[in-house]
Amino acid sequence: MLRSLLAAVLALSPAPLLAQALSPAERAQVDQVVTATLRDTGVPSASIAIVRGGRIVFVRAYGKQCERCGAPDARLPYQIASVSKQFTAAALLLLEDEGKLSLDDTVAKYLPGITGGDRITLRQLLSHTSGLQDYWPQDYSFAAMARPITPQEIVDRWAKKPLDFDPGTQWQYSNTGYVVAGLIVEKAAGEPLLAFLQRRVFHPLGIRAMDQDLAVGPGFPQGYRRLALGPVRVETPAAHGWLYAAGELAMSAEDLAKWDVARLQRTLLPADDWAAQETPVRLADGTTNGYGLGVGTGVADGRRYVEHSGEAVGFLSENVVFPDQQAAIVVLTNSWFSDAVTRIAQGIGRVVLPPAPAPATADQAALARARIVYDQLRRGALDARLLTTDANFYFTAQARGDYRTSLAPLGEPTGFVQTGRTRLRGGFINRVYRVTYPNRSLAVSTYAEPGESGRFEQFLVAPTQ
Secondary structure, eight states: OOOOOGGGGOOOOOHHHHTSOOOHHHHHHHHHHHHHHHHHHOOOEEEEEEEETTEEEEEEEEEOSSTTOOSOOTTSOEEOGGGGHHHHHHHHHHHHHTTSOOTTSBGGGTOTTOTTTTTOBHHHHHTTOSOOOOSOOSSSOOGGGGSOOOHHHHHHHHTTSOOSSOTTSOOOOOHHHHHHHHHHHHHHHTSOHHHHHIIIIIHHHTOOOEEGGGSOSTTSOOOEEEOTTSOEEEOOOOOTTSSHHHHOEEEOHHHHHHHHHHHHHTOSSOHHHHHHHHSOOOOTTSOOOSBOSSSEEEEETTEEEEEEEEEETTEEEEEEEEGGGTEEEEEEESBSSSSHHHHHHHHHHHHHSOOOOOOOOOOHHHHHHHHHHHHHHHHTOOOGGGBOHHHHHHSOHHHHHHHHHHHGGGOSOSEEEEEEEEEEETTEEEEEEEEEETTEEEEEEEEEOSSTTOOEEEEEEEEEO
């Protein structure tokens, strides 16, 4: 599955610009990004939606959606595959709100016979930390996918194998875990998963969603494949039942964007449900890769994102949301070759979310030294030779201990960059850095002696937004 984190390239603009609809020039640039990418990669079509200022401001389809389709139609539903997982997670959260289950319940409470079911929680199913072996790690249709299958048959074949690891100790993407989760939704709700989602999510939001197994044939987008650099050919869909709660949905880009708007505005679901879905789940050792409940989260360039991509047979999708900037980008394609879905999303980001003014050129030598000191502090091995007399006075044993015990549990930073201008003050060079982690950011305020090897007079770490 493609799970590229696009936020690193999607820098954001000030709020006044984000509140505006796309200008004619921006629309033309978006068109250019999509059509050029389709031409370059050979991907037949793409359907996109853009949210800016908390509302949908652009929707358009491009290219050949199927062999007998006419002009591109943005209303047609594409298979969104694993982007569906956040809807399965939302179903369990809603059922928890109703008192019908708890995410901390074990699987065995609802389904018998699952390996480790007496130890695996529903939360671990949704966060890919259950240890259940993934039934579809391949990026192609394996032989069994030519025959229909039921969710229970998937469970019987894959969820009763030995666990790949003890629940909660590792992260491993598992479609199997979501099939189990879907069956639990149906047992607790007393109705099929899709029927529950239609009633509680899609109808209230005006979303037209359907089972992707039924989104085939005349009038629907067709999936396409390409072997190496060979010709682009129509792909044969998988038989019914293979994606179920792990990726069963088909919808238009605009309809998926409606869900993104609900996320941004904290409507439909209670606010604490949205927050729970976007909170990274930690492993037993305290680490996390930023994945929450059906969505990946993180911070890039100091900006939070909520993201998931999807891969169905012949389809790739990308959905990335920026909560703090009230923005989102949806890209759906009808191929599962090339990097077109990522390239389009990145290109759209550069057009509709222009980069903020670049900070003054950072002193790379100072940046490297600051990162060294920061890493030493979080590991408890501070080299006094990198500090001035005053800074060594500041870093008492207690100070070093507090820095180590508070920073070490955060793990490896995802980013360490200079922010703002380099300034001269009191005979020292003042620089400020931003340290980012999947669920928080820190500010580092430094004063250093002039010169490439100047020692630090100050090195203060504090929380920031």
